[in-house]
Amino acid sequence: MTTDHTQLLIGGGWTAPATNNRITVRSASTEEIIGSVPEASTTDVDAAVASARRAFDDPNGWSTWDPARRAEVLDRLAEEYEKRAEQIYAAVSAQNGMPIAIARQLESFPPLLFRYYADLIRKQQVEEVRDGILASTVTVRRSPIGVVAAIIPWNVPQTLTATKVGPGLAAGCTIVIKPSPETVLDAYLLADAAVAAGVPEGVISIIPGGRELGAYLVSHPGIDKVAFTGSTAGGRAVAQACASLLRPVSLELGGKSAAIVLDDADLDLAKVGQSLFAATLANNGQVCFLGTRVLAPRNRYEEVVDAFAALMSGALVGDSLDESTLIGPMASSVQRDRVHGYIERGAADGARVVVGGTGRPDGLDRGWFVRPTLFADLDNNAAVAREEIFGPVLSVIPYGNDAEAIAIANDSDYGLGGSVWSTDPERATTVANAVQTGTIGINGYLPDPQGPFGGVKASGIGREFGPEGLAAYQALKSVYRFD
Ligand code: NAD
Numbered sequence: 001m002t003t004d005h006t007q008l009l010i011g012g013g014w015t016a017p018a019t020n021n022r023i024t025v026r027s028a029s030t031e032e033i034i035g036s037v038p039e040a041s042t043t044d045v046d047a048a049v050a051s052a053r054r055a056f057d058d059p060n061g062w063s064t065w066d067p068a069r070r071a072e073v074l075d076r077l078a079e080e081y082e083k084r085a086e087q088i089y090a091a092v093s094a095q096n097g098m099p100i101a102i103a104r105q106l107e108s109f110p111p112l113l114f115r116y117y118a119d120l121i122r123k124q125q126v127e128e129v130r131d132g133i134l135a136s137t138v139t140v141r142r143s144p145i146g147v148v149a150a151i152i153p154w155n156v157p158q159t160l161t162a163t164k165v166g167p168g169l170a171a172g173c174t175i176v177i178k179p180s181p182e183t184v185l186d187a188y189l190l191a192d193a194a195v196a197a198g199v200p201e202g203v204i205s206i207i208p209g210g211r212e213l214g215a216y217l218v219s220h221p222g223i224d225k226v227a228f229t230g231s232t233a234g235g236r237a238v239a240q241a242c243a244s245l246l247r248p249v250s251l252e253l254g255g256k257s258a259a260i261v262l263d264d265a266d267l268d269l270a271k272v273g274q275s276l277f278a279a280t281l282a283n284n285g286q287v288c289f290l291g292t293r294v295l296a297p298r299n300r301y302e303e304v305v306d307a308f309a310a311l312m313s314g315a316l317v318g319d320s321l322d323e324s325t326l327i328g329p330m331a332s333s334v335q336r337d338r339v340h341g342y343i344e345r346g347a348a349d350g351a352r353v354v355v356g357g358t359g360r361p362d363g364l365d366r367g368w369f370v371r372p373t374l375f376a377d378l379d380n381n382a383a384v385a386r387e388e389i390f391g392p393v394l395s396v397i398p399y400g401n402d403a404e405a406i407a408i409a410n411d412s413d414y415g416l417g418g419s420v421w422s423t424d425p426e427r428a429t430t431v432a433n434a435v436q437t438g439t440i441g442i443n444g445y446l447p448d449p450q451g452p453f454g455g456v457k458a459s460g461i462g463r464e465f466g467p468e469g470l471a472a473y474q475a476l477k478s479v480y481r482f483d
Contacts, residue, residue, distance in 0.1 A: 003035035003091075008044055008208075009191035011051030012201030018043035023181045023208055028097035028329040029319040029367040037184045040207035042216050045176070048205035049222035052147045052174035055202025062203050063144045063172040067126070071118035073199055074169055078111035078118075080193035081158075085111075088158055091186040093320045096154050097328035097368065098283045100321050106283060109449070110162035110190075113465075116449045117170035120470055135480035142474045144172030145248065146224025149217045151238065153230040154182035154331050155286045155390075160252075161190060163453075163464040164227045169203065171473035173225070176205045178217055182331050184208040214238075219245065225473070228252070229288075232388075232414075232458045239461075250462030250472050252288070252454060254388040255416030258409035259291025260431060262402065262422035263300055267307045272421070272443070277311055277326070279419045279445035281372070284327050285392040286335075288459075289417030289439065289447065293385055294396045295405045301398050305376045308394055309355045312372040315392075317361045327392050329368040336368040339391030342384055343373050351378035351395065380408050388414070402427070406434045416459035419445045438463070 007014040017038035024036045040048075056063050062070070081088070089103035098106065130138045150164040157179055168175050179187040187206050194204045207213065211234065218226050219241045228238045229252040242249040259280050266272055280291045296304035320328030330336040343358050356373030372392035375384055385395045399405040409418065415437040422428035422443070432440045438455040439447060447453045452463035462472055 002033055003185055005035075005037045005188050008038055008040055009194070009204070009206045010044060010048045011055075011205055012195070012199065012203060015047070017041065023184055025095055025182070025185055027094045027367075028331055029094070029321065031366050031368070034094055035185045037188060037208050039181075040209045040213060042213070045207055045213065045217050045220065048176045048207050049147065049217070049220050051202040052176050052205060053222045055200065056144070056147050056174045062174060062200055065172065067121040067124065067170070067172075070169060070172060071122045073197060074114045074118035074166065076197035077193060077199065078114040080197045081111045081114070081190070084189045084193055088186050088189045090321065091189060092157060092183060093328070095183045095185060096157070096286070096331040097320045098156075098286070099325040099328045101323060101325070102283055106156050106287075107158045109159040110166075113159075113162040113166035113449055117166040117470060120467060121170035124470070132480065135482055137481045139479040139481070141477045141479060143477065145473050145475045146173060147222055148173045148175045148473065149220070149223045149226045150175050150177045151214050151218065151226070151228045151230060152177060152179045154180035155283060155288070157183040157186055158190065160229045161187070163229075163469065165204065167464075167470040168227070168473045171470060173473050174203045176207060176217060176223070178207050178209060178214050181208065181210050215241065218242065223247065225249070227472070235460060250464070251460040252462070252464060253416075253458060253460040254414060255288045255290070255455065255459050256293060256386065256388050256412050256414045257289060257291045257416055257418040257437065258293045258295050258412070258435065259419045260295045260405050260409055260421065260435070261297065261300070261304050262405070262420065262424070262427060262431065263297035264423045264427070265421040266423055267303060269307060269310060273311055275444040276307070276421070277315065279441060280394055281312070281315070281327070281392055284330065286331060286390050289445065291417065291419050291445065292389065292394055293380070293409075294394055295399050295408055296396050297405075298398045298400055301396070305354055305374070305396050308374055308396060312355045312374050312392070312394070315372060317364065317369060317372065319367070327372055330370060330391060331368070333368050335390065336370055339370045339389055339393060342387070342389045342391070342393060343370070346373075346375045346378070346382065346384035346393070346395070349378070349382050349384070351375040351382060351384065380411055386412070402431055406431060410436045413458045415456035417441075417445060419443075
């Protein structure tokens, strides 16, 4: 059975698309067609932006509403998402290969974020009055930044939409969302939730399409801010477009984070196996923040290699919709070929292939599967240690002491996530503080909505989550009083 949509959510209602072009979606596990949606055209983008603009500029509209009223809409959106959660998890899992058990974790953030930002906006003062130094008082006023273009990648599509929709709607912005062509069926479930939640006309539009459509949206004259999550290459192109327009942009990009195993770490997989897996291999390695460079002390090197080899060879590879699957297929044949290219490259560069290698996992004769692959006996200069692979491929890199581990961790173009594994909290904190990264975990890793999430260096500019994520959707105005 396939799910085929015929309309687009533009301006709060279902609308016929301007052209007959369509996006066909295949199951990553079976390669069979599982659905299709209209591909939005530039005419549809114009309509979506115009409707978002009208809604934003309406003097009595959404952007001027009492924040508590917008918070109610966000709370309803959270409820409607929850009603569709199982369908959403299944749609994401089928499309991008995310194991269903992992989808229940990684794609469960949206209601949490909608409620988190509803709460924040309820509590936030729109105006703050400060004593002036030259003026008598300065009133600092927060207002919504405007019409937002949200560009979403395919790897964790719902949560990465919610990191923009949650704070954006709370702030009073209107949003045009462009999902990736690989993950559009879940976007329709969110659209359905938005309609059911009574999100007012023009506040959310969803325009499925590829990078050219994204580029058109980003540069559209009706857009006030761009929120982009995706590859560093895509982010650079978006940043360039925004630079010439002087348009605010937040960029959540790629990563090549370090999982630093200190020499006092507990490597008993019965205790830490799940956390190690989540921090390095979740979603088949298709997560930006994963610690894909495992830094291992020389005096415990083989032990660390053995632990990860056990973790990877013990992880069940299979159909992403199977409850017991821990590693599913890659999201597309292009991504599968890219990962295979890196597996070949690592071996050709002389790394030891401890587990995996190219070729299909046993017993899986269809689907975009790769074998989870562990490289050892390589240094941080190898291509597989420097470039983002975005698959279940880890490299174990040896180091001498904590200072050397920190230096290797920092010897990267990226700085997004990472983790430190140790039984000494003080030592782990010292190492964590020294790593040049936007976020880091100690004895585990999972972004928490309370803390700003984002990268340094080629991992991006700006932060999502936390009050900082709300501030990204607000403009500040200072009113100086002299009377
Ligand atoms: P991608 O850059 O190819 O595409 C991401 C989105 O941007 C898609 O919707 C795409 O159509 C659009 N796009 C691409 N080029 C564009 C352009 N020039 N103008 C406008 N839109 C454009 O990335 P992907 O392959 O879909 O996603 C995987 C990448 O995303 C990885 O590099 C991963 O690390 C990164 N990512 C980062 C984070 C984060 O929060 N830092 C989170 C998830 C994924």
